[in-house]
Amino acid sequence: MKFATVAIIGRSNVGKSTLLNRLLGEKIAIVSDKPQTTRTRILGVVHVPDGQIAFLDTPGLHKPQHLLNRRMVRTAVEALEEADLLYVLMDATSLPGPGDLAAVDYVKEAIAKRPRPAVLVVTKIDLVNKFKLLPVLESYGKLYAWTEVVPVSSETGDNIDRLLAVTMPFLSEGEGAYGDDMVTDQTMRTLAGEMIREKILQATEQEVPYSVAVDIDQFKEENGLARIYATILVERETQKGIIIGKQGERLKIISTQARQDMEKLFGMKVFLEVWVKVKEAWREDERALADLGY
Ligand SMILES: Nc1nc2c(ncn2[C@@H]2O[C@H](COP(=O)(O)OP(=O)(O)OP(=O)(O)O)[C@@H](O)[C@H]2O)c(=O)[nH]1
Ligand SMILES: [Mg+2]
Numbered sequence: 001m002k003f004a005t006v007a008i009i010g011r012s013n014v015g016k017s018t019l020l021n022r023l024l025g026e027k028i029a030i031v032s033d034k035p036q037t038t039r040t041r042i043l044g045v046v047h048v049p050d051g052q053i054a055f056l057d058t059p060g061l062h063k064p065q066h067l068l069n070r071r072m073v074r075t076a077v078e079a080l081e082e083a084d085l086l087y088v089l090m091d092a093t094s095l096p097g098p099g100d101l102a103a104v105d106y107v108k109e110a111i112a113k114r115p116r117p118a119v120l121v122v123t124k125i126d127l128v129n130k131f132k133l134l135p136v137l138e139s140y141g142k143l144y145a146w147t148e149v150v151p152v153s154s155e156t157g158d159n160i161d162r163l164l165a166v167t168m169p170f171l172s173e174g175e176g177a178y179g180d181d182m183v184t185d186q187t188m189r190t191l192a193g194e195m196i197r198e199k200i201l202q203a204t205e206q207e208v209p210y211s212v213a214v215d216i217d218q219f220k221e222e223n224g225l226a227r228i229y230a231t232i233l234v235e236r237e238t239q240k241g242i243i244i245g246k247q248g249e250r251l252k253i254i255s256t257q258a259r260q261d262m263e264k265l266f267g268m269k270v271f272l273e274v275w276v277k278v279k280e281a282w283r284e285d286e287r288a289l290a291d292l293g294y
Contacts, residue, residue, distance in 0.1 A: 002051030002171035007079040009106070010089035011099030012036050012060025015123040015154055019089065020044050020057040022154040023164075027265070028184045028191065029057050030198035034209040036060055037201060039068070039294060041075050043185040045178050046164075052176040053167065056083060061103050066283040071294055080110045085170045086118040087163075090140045092125045092133060092151065104143050117147035117170055121163060126153040188266060189219045190293065192228050195261045196274065199254040200232065200243060208242055211235040213282060213292050225269045226262070232276045233292075235283070240276045251276065 008016045012035035021027045024044045030037060042057040056079040059072035080086065088107055090100050107118055122140055125133060133151065141149050148166045152159040186194075193214040201209045211234050218229040234240050244251045251274065259272045282288040 001174060001176045002048075002168075003054070003174050003176050004084040004167070004171045005054045005056065005082065006085045006087055006167065007056045007058060007083035008087045008089065009058050009061065009076055009080050010103050011097075012062050014060070014089040014091045016060070016089055017042070017057050018154040019087070019121070019123065019152070020055055022157060022160055023055055024183060026183065028186055030194045030201070032198060032201035032209070034201050036062065036069070036072065036210060037198075039072050041079050045182050045184070047180065048164075048168070048171075051171055052178060053164075053171065054177060060099075061106055062099065063102075067286070068283040068289060068294055071289065077106060077110070080106060081113065084116060084172070085167065086110075086116060087121045088118055088144075088146075089121045089123050092122045092128045092136050095136065096139055096143060100140070100143065107144065118144065119163075119166060120144070120146040120149045122149065122151040123154060125151045125158060126156050188221075188226070189216050191265065192216055192219060192226075192258075192262055193230065195265075196230055196232065196254065196258040198261075199257045203250060203254055204242060208234070208239050211239055211283070212243070213288075213294075215292060221268075225271060226266060227271045228262070228273070230272065230274045232274060233279045233282055233288075234276065235278065235280055237278055240278055243276050 008020055010016055017029035017031050017038050020029050023046055028044060029042045038057060038059045044055045046053045058076035058079045061073060061076055064070040064073050088103060120140055122137055150163045150166055152163055193216045196214045200212050213233040215231045217231055220227045255272055255274045259270050262270045
């Protein structure tokens, strides 16, 4: 058997979770155009003919303003320190910014402690013209002595095979760490909460996405039906109003979309009931964070 752990890191919104889903060929990590979508580390195991690659999707590296965010950054750094190989993601639609430079600093720090290959993965190449891509690759390329530079599109799958090919030589001989049918460490319960949160992120703006958490109060599976009772936590009454919408319109859309996604992923009928509750400053609250799995 051959095995490696690969940490997928980078600033918020570069496309880490989208890449993980593409590598797995299955959607287990939620995705949105709002920064700080991913809050925990998400394992995805890719089974290759003679081994396994354990990919770790991580929260975006950013300047943390709340206890929640400090934990998110710590989670990303821990994955970075643990991994055998690093994928450092940067976005082809922009040029190096402070977030990318900070990511490079984290990489340098981890590599100083234990040398490891770091592959620069330039994402979203489907969004840029071929002629514009070259200077972008060059400016990201200069930030560090990358082991390899691989431009990809997780949207179209372009060059993902090349990324895997570049990764294979870094697998080492050893036991696979996971069972043959293991794909992720995310439980159905966690995935259910994340799917609800994704729909909220997609349907709201400004501070609402950051202020939302989803708690699954009950998850019961019987006779091919999952009964799920969830509470959406927000920090203010006004945010509650926004999520519920006029006559409950927005909440209805959110829960219908989330339910459809769950039925697809779980392969069973889902009954979903969702409540919205205000819990002031939960992002600073040790206990609330622990209850939410953060
Ligand atoms: N067109 C295009 N869009 C992409 C690609 N990869 C990601 N995106 C989009 O970029 C946005 C951010 O993607 P995510 O995968 O959530 O980014 P992330 O790095 O995980 O973000 P955080 O979890 O917030 O740190 C989403 O709107 C994605 O649909 C790509 O290859 N092509
Ligand atoms: Mg993410």
